[in-house]
Amino acid sequence: MKVLIATVKPFAPAARDAVSDILKQAGHEVVVLESYTSNDEFLQAVADADAMVVRSDKVTEAVLDAAQNLKIVVRAGAGYDNIDCYQAREKNIVVENTPGQNSNAVAELAFGMMIMLARNTYDGKPGSELKGKKLGLHAFGYAAQAVAKVAQGFSMEVYAFDPFLKDDFIKAHSVTPCHSVEELYALADYISIHIPATPETVKSINAELLGKMKDNATLINTARKEVIDEEDLGRIFAVKPGFKYAADIAPDDAVKQELGEKYPTRCFFTPKKMAAQTVEANFNAACAAGRQIVAFFETGERRFQVN
Incomplete structure (x- = not known):
């Protein structure tokens, strides 16, 4: 499966590399889109993704419409109001968060x-x-x-x-x-x-x-x-x-x-959203997101589904 890691606010390099390794070791292809400056880049990148990891990125109806193959989105963090959960459910796309990691x-x-x-x-x-x-x-x-x-x-x-x-x-x-x-x-x-x-x-x-x-x-x-x-x-x-x-x-x-x-x-x-801005929280949430995607494709696990 093709997994997109889309983070307009990037993970720390160690966290990004760790989640990539988790996904690759399970046999998935990983594509990383970081610090993108236009929504068009996001729409293009998600077009053929089977799964996606995001942080505060806005997963709108337009993004979900562009994602023809998407089966699961995992928000690396607790809050998921940046994701249109209703439209995801209408399209049979599972939305999960990673509670407790931050x-x-x-x-x-x-x-x-x-x-x-x-x-x-x-x-x-x-x-x-x-x-x-x-x-x-x-x-x-x-x-x-x-x-x-x-x-x-x-x-x-x-x-x-x-x-x-x-x-x-x-x-x-x-x-x-x-x-x-x-x-x-x-x-x-x-x-x-x-x-x-x-x-x-x-x-x-x-x-x-x-x-x-x-x-x-x-x-x-x-x-x-x-x-x-x-x-x-x-x-x-x-x-x-x-x-x-x-x-x-x-x-x-x-x-x-x-x-x-x-x-x-x-x-x-604070000058910007800082609650989850530690090296440890960054790493924990990223790895949890990767493990949840692996479990979803291997066993159908949906423990953290929010929609």
């Missing part, structure tokens, strides 16, 4: 940002400690579970809300379940967001929900930009003098500039 990287970044804001972005003035504070996890997937482990090392009290999980599962991780998102936001000193961007969640973190947070609470977003109502975010900064926000997906430029100018020690944004 979780530790996400958790460490989330805590790096928590510590930065707890210490007032290191401006020299007294900050606060994380020990004894309440951390709320908005969703409790692999990344949130990794955040919980780190938080427990900091002696934080950890809570989680996830309507798709049973209390016993959350409690098994020594985390206290909440039974509404409003309850979670009202009790926590820190909130870490781990929800996907779906029609139901886009702009769901709005003034009504943020208004329930403590006046000096901190919101950390390593999930998706779209889940935040950015206009409401600015309003919350104005009415809650101790509110802080950090994200590795920056708001729109105008909002980012306004918040940065008005509240320089109360917000922080």
Whole structure:
């Protein structure tokens, strides 16, 4: 089978070589398309591919239409909202992700940002400690579970809300379940967001929900930009003098500039999406994607299918 590795944001060379080796050793042909500058290059490359590995690349209806032989797409990472899963299903194309491979990287970044804001972005003035504070996890997937482990090392009290999980599962991780998102936001000193961007969640973190947070609470977003109502975010900064926000997906430029100018020690944004940007996460996700494609063609394995 012909496998396309299409990455406008390339894997690290070691990760790219490792996934290529996994696929080649299983007898597959590998084609690598990196740092492409036009969608036409992507459409041309996918035309005769039987399988594809992507990162944040947009697998749209047009891409799927161009892929006449495509049977499986694996997103090397957890989030898969860059793939048109509905159209893939209509074309009998399996879509998979690689959950858990980036979780530790996400958790460490989330805590790096928590510590930065707890210490007032290191401006020299007294900050606060994380020990004894309440951390709320908005969703409790692999990344949130990794955040919980780190938080427990900091002696934080950890809570989680996830309507798709049973209390016993959350409690098994020594985390206290909440039974509404409003309850979670009202009790926590820190909130870490781990929800996907779906029609139901886009702009769901709005003034009504943020208004329930403590006046000096901190919101950390390593999930998706779209889940935040950015206009409401600015309003919350104005009415809650101790509110802080950090994200590795920056708001729109105008909002980012306004918040940065008005509240320089109360917000922080990485220059680009950084949650999975470690050598280890890069390598783990790439290799997992390769192994999943091999298993799909050898045994029909679809354990990580998301569509």
